[in-house]
Amino acid sequence: MGSKIELLMQDFEFIDSCMKKVINGNTISIDEAERLISTNNLIKLADSANLITRKFSQDSVDVETLLNAKSGNCPEDCSFCAQSTFYETGITKYPLLPDEIILERAMEAKMNGAASFCLVCAYREPPQIEFEKICKAIERLRKEVDLDINVSLGFMTPERAKRLKSLGVKRYNHNLEASESFFSEICKTHDFADRVKTARIVKDAGLQLCCGGIIGMGETPKQRIELAFSLSALEPDEVPINILIPRKGTPKELEYCSINLMDIIRTIAVWRFIMPKTILKIAGGREVYFKDNGKLALQAGANGIITGGYLTTNGNASNKDIQMIHEIGLDTRIH
Numbered sequence: 001m002g003s004k005i006e007l008l009m010q011d012f013e014f015i016d017s018c019m020k021k022v023i024n025g026n027t028i029s030i031d032e033a034e035r036l037i038s039t040n041n042l043i044k045l046a047d048s049a050n051l052i053t054r055k056f057s058q059d060s061v062d063v064e065t066l067l068n069a070k071s072g073n074c075p076e077d078c079s080f081c082a083q084s085t086f087y088e089t090g091i092t093k094y095p096l097l098p099d100e101i102i103l104e105r106a107m108e109a110k111m112n113g114a115a116s117f118c119l120v121c122a123y124r125e126p127p128q129i130e131f132e133k134i135c136k137a138i139e140r141l142r143k144e145v146d147l148d149i150n151v152s153l154g155f156m157t158p159e160r161a162k163r164l165k166s167l168g169v170k171r172y173n174h175n176l177e178a179s180e181s182f183f184s185e186i187c188k189t190h191d192f193a194d195r196v197k198t199a200r201i202v203k204d205a206g207l208q209l210c211c212g213g214i215i216g217m218g219e220t221p222k223q224r225i226e227l228a229f230s231l232s233a234l235e236p237d238e239v240p241i242n243i244l245i246p247r248k249g250t251p252k253e254l255e256y257c258s259i260n261l262m263d264i265i266r267t268i269a270v271w272r273f274i275m276p277k278t279i280l281k282i283a284g285g286r287e288v289y290f291k292d293n294g295k296l297a298l299q300a301g302a303n304g305i306i307t308g309g310y311l312t313t314n315g316n317a318s319n320k321d322i323q324m325i326h327e328i329g330l331d332t333r334i335h
């Protein structure tokens with residue numbers, strides 16, 4: 001056997017042993033995850049991540065629609081974000097949308113086959129008067145639309161998180177965005193610990209936690225693994241994986257450090273080994289990086305998608321995404 005084939009075989013056996021470990025309910029170590037992400041045998045890695053996904057989540061794909069209910073003017077300086085007030089990005093900015101529009105968009109999402117609807121607002125944390133308006137909108141959504149309601153409003157206090165729980169909010173999104181060792185490269189106005197704190201408050205209030213990050217910002221593969229272990233420690237129900245699309249006017253436009261499709265697949269697959277039962281939702285960047293619209297990702301460990309567009313960028317039409325899911329023999333998650 002030539003040495004290249006020997007290497008592939010060694011990797012095959014190593015990946016197989018990690019997969020069996022995970023399927024039998026055990027965890028992999030950081031060292032093992034780092035070896036997995038640098039494998040030469042990407043096909044075996046992706047197939048194994050797919051088998052782990054099928055074992056714990058069967059064939060269902062969680063399909064979610066977002067609504068950017070308050071756009072722009074965020075006082076934080078996250079260097080990837082088009083909604084930060086620090087950067088001139090030319091996005092459409094608007095204050096909190098009225099209830100009627102929020103309801104209309106939720107009903108559209110339901111008609112288009114979404115199982116959940118996430119109300120997202122660009123705040124560090126909402127001013128009290130706007131938090132009250134959001135609570136009223138949630139009450140109406142819960143009464144008038146049969147969808148799981150998720151929200152993302154920035155930093156939380158325990159009181160506010162409990163209030164959202166009492167209103168019937170299912171899941172709260174607050175991403176870690178980047179690994180602790182890379183975080184200061186992407187944000188100076190708050191730190192990694194601030195983000196972890198809100199994630200813990202959300203869990204303590206009994207809300208489900210949606211907590212993920214962005215890859216392709218210049219971090220190393222090791223830092224992608226570091227982020228996955230930090231996420232896993234928070235026991236999130238859902239982990240959105242965004243892939244950076246550098247936005248005009250943001251620092252990341254200039255520092256753009258590309259990530260290729262193979263590295264995206266490696267990351268998704270290894271995150272599945274680290275978080276075998278979590279919804280891994282392929283989010284922003286899917287339509288840009290996956291020319292097949294995400295089929296590869298859904299066969300390499302991902303089991304969720306955002307459909308119909310993102311906060312400041314467009315996405316695919318929902319019917320096209322649902323057709324894509326059915327084409328690869330998977331089904332949409334119906335709650």
Ligand code: SF4
Nearest residue numbers: 074076078081084122
């Ligand atoms: S990522 Fe969130 S906190 Fe950071 S600037 Fe954008 S909206 Fe604000």
